[in-house]
Amino acid sequence: MTSGNSYSAKWAENIRRRGWTFALCFTACFLTMPVACLIRLTNAQNRIDRLAVRYQGTELTRRLLEDRVQMQQDYMNLLGFNEVHILLAGLAAILLAVQGFSWMYSRRKTDLYLSVPVSAPKRYLLICGNSVLIFGFSYLFNLLLCLPIGAAYGVCSGRACAWFLGSFLLLLLGFVCIYQMALAAVMLTGNVLTAVTGCAVLFVYEPVLRLLWNGCVETFFVSVYQRYGSVLEKTPLLTPFAALFRLWSDMTAGSAMSYGNDPVGENTMSLFLAGGAKQMLLLVLTALVFGLAAWRMYRTRRTERYGETVVFTPSRYVLEILLLVPAALLMALFVVSVADTKGPVMFICTVLTVLLGHGVLQIIFERELGAALRQRPLALSGLVLSLFLLCAFRFDWTGYDDYVPKAEEVAGVAVWGRGIQSAWFRPPFEDGRRYVDDVEKLNGMQSENADTVAAVLSLAQAWQDAGRPDSEGWLQAGIGDFPTQRAQEWEGSLDWSVRYDLKNGRSIYRSFKVQPGLESETLNRVLRDETVRSHVWQIYDEAFREALPEMEITCRNSTESLLCTVEKQTLYETYLEEFAAYDYDLVNAELPVGMLVFSFPDDGDPYWAPEWEYPVYPSFTKTVALLEDNGIPLRWDEFFLDPDQVQGILVSAYVDTDRYNGGGDTVREEVTLSVREPAQIRELLKGMYPADLLDIEAGGDALRGPSRREESDLYFTLILKSAQEAPAVFLRSGMAPEFLKEWLAQAQESRKTALE
C-alpha cells in the first residue's frame, strides 16, 4: 500500500503540525466573539428588562427604543472592524509567520524539510496559505456562531451581516499585510527571538521615524507649521499595524460624530472611501513589496545560517545604520527636551549614543562581547550620518526657516491664524457636526488670487526681514538683544499658518507672525479675499442660505440673549451686505455691540449643537436698526451695563516680584481689590466691555485697537445687586482709571518691599 503525493495531503499534514497555533487563534476568536457577544447582549437584555420596572408609558417606550438601538450598535461594534480584532489579526499574523517558518532556525528541522521532495515554492505557498486559512477560518467560524446569538436577541440584521462581512474582508486584508511584513523579519533573522524582535522593530519603525521627524522639525525650526504633526498624520502609513489602528480610529471618530453613532453610517463609509481605500491600497502595495522581499530572502537564504541574528551579512550594515541614526537623533531630542540645550551637550550625547549603540548591535549580531570594538568604519559611518542629519536640523542647512516661495512659483495659498480665526468661526456648514482642526481649515481653502498670494508672501517676507521675531528666532538669528523698538513693534503679533500650493504640485506648510500695526493694508488684502471669506464664514455658503428657514436666529447684546422674530431672509441679506465691510480696519476701529447667533432649534445632541455667531458692529447701521425694531437694544453710550445694578467689582491682578523660583520663572503673586465706591464703580465700568461679544481667549486679545485688553493679568468680577448672572468683562486698552493704576503700582511696590 503506497500513499498518494497530493497537495491536499501535504496541506492537511501542515495544518496538523500547526495545530496549536490553530487552537490558539480559534480560542482567541471564540473568547472575543461569541463569548463576548453573549455576555454583552445578555447584559443589555437584562438592562432592557429592568426598564419596565422603572418606567412607564411613553417614557418606557422611548427608553426601550433607545436601549434596543444601543444594543444593536453594541452588537455591530463588537463584531465589526474594531481595535480588538486588529490586535488579534496582528498577533495571529506574527505568530503564524514565525511559527510557520521557524523550521529554518533549526539544523534538525532543515535536514528533514529540505531533504524531502517538496519544492520550495510549494512549501512557501502551503505555509502562507495555511496561515491565512487558520486565521480566516477561526474568525469566520466564530463570526458565524455570533449570528444566531444576535438573531436570538433580535439585533442581527442584513445590514449588520454586510458590515461584518466587510469588516472580515478588511481584517483579512490587514492580516495578509501584517503577515507579509512579519515574513520579511522572519526571513531576515536566524532565530525565534530575533524574528519576534525584528517584527516589533519593523512594526514600530515607521511610527517612530515619523515621531522623530516631527520632533526634529518642531524642535529645530521656528517657521514650522503649528499643526505640523497633524499634517504628517494625514499622510498615509506604510506599516500595517499602525495604519489599521488609524483607520479604525478615523472610522470610529467618523461614526461617533455621525448621527446615532452608527458604525456603518454614511459618514463612516464616506470617510473610509475618502481615506481608507487609499490607505488600504498603499498597504497592499507595501505588503507586496515586503512579500516579494520575503520571498527573495526565502529563496536566497543559506540553510546553514540558522541560529544567527541576521542571516544576510550585508544587511547587518544597513540595519545598523537604520537603527543607529534614529536612535542618535532621538537622544538629541531627549537632551533638548530635558536639558533645554542645543549645544555641545546635545552633540556629545549623540556621539555617545552612536558608539554605544554600535557596540550593543555588534554584540547582538555576533553574540560575542569582543565584537563591540569591531567594525569601526561602520560605527564611524553611523556617526557621520547622525551628526550630519543633526547639524542639518540644528543649523538649518536646508534653509527651511528662510523659505518664502517666489510669487511666480505659487499657484495658490491658504491662510489661517489669529486675526482671521474668530470667535464666530464654525466648521464648514455641510460638516457642521464634525470637529474641524487647523489642518482641515487650511485644506479646505485655496486662494489663487494674485493679490492675496502677493499679500501673504509679503507678510511672510516681512517676518523674515525682521529676523523672525520670535524668542527662538531671535536667538537663532543671533539677535539676543533685539532692538527694543522692534521688539515693541512685534509685541502682540499674530500667529499665522499658511499653505503654499506651488505650481509644481507641492504643498508647503509654514507658520509666521503678522504684525497688524505695521501691515494693516496687506492684512486687509487677505481678509478681503473672497475665497478666504467664503471659507472662513459659512454665512456665505449656499447651503447656509438654503437652511436658513429651519434655523433659529438669536441676538446677544451686552447683557442678554433674545430671539429674533424679524423675517430671517431680510435680516440675513441685510447683515450680509454690511458684513462685506468686515476687515482689520473695522476690527481695529470698533467693538461689536451684538452677536447674531444662527442655530438649529431641534438638534438632538445638546453637546454638539452647532452655532454660527456673527458680530454686529455699530457701523452695521441697517442691521442694528432692524434688530432694534425687533425689540433688541444694541446701543449703549457710556456703560454697557447700568452702574446702579452693580454692587461691587472684584479686581484680581498678578504682581511680578523680581524673584525667581528654581525653574527660572518669575514668581507672580495674586493681589485683589474690592471696588465698592459707586464713583469708582462707574469709572471702572466706563472702560469695561462684555467679553461675550468678543471672545478674548479665541483671538480677540491679539487684535489691536479698542478691543485690546488693558492688562492681560487683570481680571474683573462684577457683583450685581440682582440675582442675575454677571457678564464676563474685560478692561479696554487705555481705559484704566487712575485709582486702579495707583493701586497696581502700590501693590507692586509693597510686594517688593516685603521681599527685601
Place this chain on the structure above:
Amino acid sequence: MIECRNLTKSFGDTQAVKGVNTVIRDNEVFGLVGTNGAGKSTVLRMIAGVLKPDDGLALVDGMPSYDNVHAKVRLFFISDEPYFFNNATPKDMERYYSSVYREFDRERYYLYLSRFGLTGRRRISTFSKGMKKQLSIIAGLCAKTKYLLCDETFDGLDPVMRQGVKSIFAREMEEREFTPVIASHNLRELEDICDHVGLLHEGGVLLSRDLEELKCNIQKVQCVLADQTKEEELLRRLELVKTERRGSLLTLTVRGSREEIIDFFAAEDTLFCEVLPLSLEEIFISETEVYGYDIRKLIFG
C-alpha cells in the same frame, strides 16, 4: 548514480568540504568514513539537497540535488540527529512521510515497526536514541527511494539490530534498486556492511575504493624464511606495502590476491607461512600510510 564533482562548502571562515570528487554507484553500500569534522555530514547534506554547495555539484542520477524535487524524490536523508515532530508518534511520522513520498509503503512501515518492537502509537519523545535511529531507518526504507543517506545512523544500534538492518538492506537491494550511503567515523561499523568506502579527511576524499577490491588485493603474511640470506631478494619480488620483523618472524602486508600470495610462498623455502585476512582498519592503515598519512591519527585521533 550519485556523483560529487568538485564539491566545496565553507561555513564562515571554515572550509568544511573542499573539492570532493567521488562517485557512488548504484546498488552498492557506500561507506563514507572520516574523523569528526572531516566533512562527512556536510557532503551528505549537500547530496541530500539540504545545503547549497559553494562550488561544484552534487548530482543524483545526473540531476543537481539542491532545490530539485526530481532529485529529492530519489533519496531519503537520515541526519545524525533525526527530527521528529513535537509529540509525534510513529504513526504521525508515517502520515507525514506518506504525504511527501509518493511510494511510501505504509504496510511495510508497520510491519517493520512490529518487527523492531516499536509501537506505532507511542510518543517518539519517549524512545531511546537507538529506537529513534531504528525508526528513521524504517521510514527511510519504506519511502522506497533509490538512495538512502544515513549520517552516523548506525551509531547507537546494538550489534543484533545492526545485523538486522544489514539483512534488510541486503533484501531491499535484491528486490529493487537501492543504494545506501552510510557516513560514519567508525570503520569497524562499516566493515561488514559496505561495498565501497570513501575516506574523507579535512574536507577532501583521501581514498575511494571497493571494499572487496581492497580486501582481495592486500594480504597479511606471517612467515619465517628457511634461508635468511634470500630475504632481501624475496621481498623485492613482492609488492610490499609494509614490513615488520620480530626476531625471525616477518609480518608483511602485500598487494595481490590470496591465491597468488599463497602460491608465491609455497614456491619459496619457508619454515612457517600463514596468509591472514586484514581488517578494514588494517587495510586503511596500510593504504593511507602509502600516502604519507598516519591513519591511526586520522581515524582514532
